[in-house]
Amino acid sequence: MTANLADSFRSGGSGARKTKWHGQVVHSVFQVNVKHGDMITITRVFASSARAQALKVAVDKGNLRANGVLMPIAAIWTHTSPERVVLEVVGRKARSIDLWNSWSLAGVESSWLNSAGMVVENNDDAYLLKCSDGLGEPVFEDLVVRVAVTKSG
Amino acid sequence: MMPVAAPAAPLASPIAEHASAPATQQAPAAPPATASQNAALRGPSSFSDSLAEPAPASPELTATAAHAFDGDLTDLLATDPNASPAAPTIDIPSAASTWTPGLPLDMTVQDRKPNLATKAERFWMASAALADHSHFDAENQARMTAGKAPRRLNPRTGRAESMQLTGLRQASQPDEVSMRWPNESVDPWNAT
Numbered sequence: 001m002t003a004n005l006a007d008s009f010r011s012g013g014s015g016a017r018k019t020k021w022h023g024q025v026v027h028s029v030f031q032v033n034v035k036h037g038d039m040i041t042i043t044r045v046f047a048s049s050a051r052a053q054a055l056k057v058a059v060d061k062g063n064l065r066a067n068g069v070l071m072p073i074a075a076i077w078t079h080t081s082p083e084r085v086v087l088e089v090v091g092r093k094a095r096s097i098d099l100w101n102s103w104s105l106a107g108v109e110s111s112w113l114n115s116a117g118m119v120v121e122n123n124d125d126a127y128l129l130k131c132s133d134g135l136g137e138p139v140f141e142d143l144v145v146r147v148a149v150t151k152s153g
Numbered sequence: 154m155m156p157v158a159a160p161a162a163p164l165a166s167p168i169a170e171h172a173s174a175p176a177t178q179q180a181p182a183a184p185p186a187t188a189s190q191n192a193a194l195r196g197p198s199s200f201s202d203s204l205a206e207p208a209p210a211s212p213e214l215t216a217t218a219a220h221a222f223d224g225d226l227t228d229l230l231a232t233d234p235n236a237s238p239a240a241p242t243i244d245i246p247s248a249a250s251t252w253t254p255g256l257p258l259d260m261t262v263q264d265r266k267p268n269l270a271t272k273a274e275r276f277w278m279a280s281a282a283l284a285d286h287s288h289f290d291a292e293n294q295a296r297m298t299a300g301k302a303p304r305r306l307n308p309r310t311g312r313a314e315s316m317q318l319t320g321l322r323q324a325s326q327p328d329e330v331s332m333r334w335p336n337e338s339v340d341p342w343n344a345t
Binding site: 004006009010016017028029054056058066067068069071072073074075076077080081082098100102105106107108109110111112113114134 | 306309341
């Protein structure tokens with residue numbers, strides 16, 4: 001029996017992207033297949049007011065475009081972004097995006113520590129990511145977002 | 154990865170020696186008998202008095218020197234009061250001998266200014282001592298206490314990565330330093 005969620009991820013070996021925790025699968029990083037021109041719509045369903053939360057989105061090859069900015073890794077922060085954002089996948093070699101959650105405490109932005117992880121529900125054409133930040137016991141309600149990918153023609 | 158060199162001196166050791174035996178305690182106060190001897194010695198010569206008054210020598214020192222010169226105190230004081238053979242050796246350090254959390258990060262120890270790696274060690278030790286510990290698990294707490302940067306496993310790369318510091322070179326206090334994990338993300342709504 002592992003002591004906490006971080007230990008559970010560690011016991012899966014280096015780079016463990018998911019683990020079993022109290023009967024449910026918890027992800028440290030969740031991957032979704034995409035291609036050039038796809039549009040990723042991220043809707044914030046709930047966010048804890050205790051501290052700023054973020055969803056990070058990284059494309060494997062290429063860039064993402066949001067709010068007129070082109071970047072390989074986007075940080076969708078609760079305190080700066082609108083509740084619904086759209087990212088465009090830019091890059092002929094793009095094949096997938098990685099999604100993971102982050103939080104800010106005392107000006108320090110962190111991910112993948114202590115109780116951090118995501119429970120993912122697949123609802124038809126979208127994924128519901130229920131995220132726990134790294135503080136306190138794992139509670140997968142610190143950030144809840146819906147991620148939908150609209151395929152390009 | 155944060156390069157952290159081993160310190161030249163043990164950083165975690167307490168300041169015990171200097172704290173428990175300050176220089177003032179090494180020059181004991183004059184006992185009453187010595188003071189009276191000193192008063193008697195000053196009596197015969199107003200010249201020696203005028204020279205003796207500003208001298209920092211303790212009454213004990215003056216009396217000892219007077220005995221050595223068999224009463225000819227004038228010669229002793231007129232030449233060089235600081236050259237007395239009976240002067241006690243008081244070793245006042247120019248700086249503290251060790252650094253401990255709570256002291257400035259850039260504190261000179263044993264006449265040596267800390268290099269950047271030493272300042273980083275001090276920062277982590279100070280952070281471990283101060284901290285809002287909620288950022289870090291027990292393993293990282295132990296690393297910080299030992300002067301090492303916290304680490305995490307990046308599941309995207311499969312590699313461990315250490316926390317980084319910015320502003321350390323100019324910093325004197327821990328709150329002048331920023332901690333950050335390696336991060337290449339951009340907030341498109343806060344991009345500059």
